[in-house]
Amino acid sequence: MHRIFYVPRFRHGLFFVGLAGCLTAFYSNTISLEKAFLRINEEVMQHSRAYETLSNASQQVGHRLTGSPNGTRAETYAFDLLSSYGFKEIRYEPFEVEAWTRDTVTLSVVPDRSDNFREISVVSLAHSPVDAHVKGEIVDVGNGLEGDFAALKDKLKGKVALVNIGLAAPTKGARNLHRSEKTALAIQYGAIGVIMVNLVPGNVLLTGTASVTGKLIPIPSVCITHESGQALRAWMQEEASPLHALIDMSNTSRKIRARNVIATLKGSKYPDEKIIVGGHLDSWDLATGAIDNGIGSFAIMDIARTFKALKLKPKRTIEFVLFMGEEQGLLGSRAMVENLKKSGKLDNVRYMLNLDMTNDPTGLNAFGRSDMVAFLNSVGETIKRTEPAFANNMQNQAGLHSDHQPFMLEGVPVVGMNGHLAREVLDCYHANCDRMNLVNADQLKNTVRYSTMLLYALADADDIPTRRQNDTQTRDYLVAQGLRTPLQIANEWRWKE
Structure with missing residues (x-):
């Protein structure tokens, strides 16, 4: 990683x-x-x-x-x-982990008071909940840095945060945050879900953990492609009504024992x-x-x-x-x-x-x-x-x-x-x-x-x-x-x- x-x-x-x-x-x-x-x-x-x-x-x-x-x-x-x-x-060094495995996930987007649903290709980010079914208005938080979240602090509670995984048009000297840290900020500001936008072109879906602790997070965090992110943001600009995201997912999580492998000279x-x-x-x-x-x-x-x-x-x-x-x-x-x-x-x-x-x-x-x-x-x-x-x-x-x-x-x-x-x-x-x-x-x-x-x-x-x-x-x-x-x-x- x-x-x-x-x-x-x-x-x-x-x-x-x-x-x-x-x-x-x-x-x-x-x-x-x-x-x-x-x-x-x-x-x-x-x-x-x-x-x-x-x-x-x-x-x-x-x-x-x-x-x-x-x-x-x-x-x-x-x-x-x-x-x-x-x-x-040589030895194994066993340790106990909460092993997370993805199962199913769907993301639908629909304008407020409409049945014009659009399905978007999506992948779950690790340590999302075992079971989640949320619907909320999408709020675009841009690069998802601290200042971006703080600027929208009164608009995020009960909403779904749309966030770039990387930095689009990065500011000189700005340090990007890890996807887990951006998810942590979304949780801190009361969001009920996170949609991460991969900035790599070519319809690439990215995975990884959205948890800073390695434990399950309370809200679903998912990733969509660069192209899907562009289309979603264009739709948000064109649509008079707010867009809502529906995230349905199921995953599995259980305690298992894994092992570091150590050879000594x-x-x-x-x-x-x-x-x-x-x-x-x-x-x-x-x-x-x-x-x-x-x-x-x-x-x-x-x-x-x-x-x-x-x-x-x-x-x-x-x-x-x-x-x-x-x-x-x-x-x-x-x-x-x-x-x-x-x-x-x-x-x-x-x-x-x-x-x-x-x-x-x-x-x-x-x-x-x-x-x-x-x-x-x-x-x-x-x-x-x-x-x-x-x-x-x-x-x-x-x-x-x-x-x-x-x-x-x-x-x-x-x-x-x-x-x-x-x-x-x-x-x-x-x-x-x-x-x-x-x-x-x-x-x-x-x-x-x-x-x-x-x-x-x-x-x-x-x-x-x-x-x-x-x-x-x-x-x-x-x-x-x-x-x-x-x-x-x-x-x-x-x-x-």
Whole structure:
């Protein structure tokens, strides 16, 4: 579930001088790191199996919806694949989830006091009610940002909100809200239903969760295509009477047990310190989820294969984690963080690297940790010396809505890879066109080799400049990163004013 944010480009020119000397400050042997990177590069370029295994799983497993038989098969597939790479220390980490599955849904639109009904193609957004039958006047809330809802606060109660999933004609600097946050605002202002408009042309229906908590929401939330949205808005302009929406839906929801899959590579010098590399294995059920997040999760398994193939033994322990339940509310990563907190081992996690729709990286993202910029830039320059095609475009901006979030909210340092996907690929996000034909084998291989190098650098460093923040530092960090408001909307802001 990759979330697209406005992320400013931020090149740290000060750190491009004397990079070799800077790197020496972090590593006792710069040459050995470069040698390791060369070995990694050669191994991945010649023997990567990420594309092959993702293609195989897409055929054998299909979609990987948490709580479904396919989801269980995906968990087993990942466990067996990691075992075949020589990992002995592999475990399932079970957790209980409220598994939501779509059933039927219809959307009809009719002018007030008329029988001129029009049926509109629609798909339910996850965690909508098990049973819902609502009728209400449609109120167009545009992009559905806080200001858009606030401007209509006296007109939404008892109505159905019409909202763009993305930003149509976005304002410079405006940060879009997640569909779950827009639904939360609609509920806050008294709406009885939400119609989300996908802005991707081509009659693409998009799914995903409309719940900020991963629990059932009290009102139905649905998605219609870009073309349907245009036609509906044109009708609203032409029609003298208000248009009413009739949403009828049924879904199923039940508690099930899902499983994260975790393979461990013990550290040689600091075995109690962990670097976690994770990505969600689960996907939505409209397609096979090859991009979201096949390219991330199968890259992680190939990174693990690379470490084993080269017999790499970094100083710190690495845990390769395939999360389930991400699409339904970051459930697997939340469960892992809670388990680490209960066991008193969260401080042992020195860094978290999350790969979610990460593709063909061109640089690293320090995620707002300024004390790590020099370190990461030095690692990036070493990658660039190994492979000049790697641009080492540094960023330093945090975001939300993927499996790094539960770690970040507990002060654990997070690092990201800055990648890119073609527009036609992004248009299939959470849609029925997210299939294997979208995956670029060479770009996937780039994800594996550059991420493996970064992971090795973090795990084998003599020292990592930053540590887990305390609660006050975490609050200040989130405020500085501009994440306070979206976290408040999601009811995840735990600090009192």
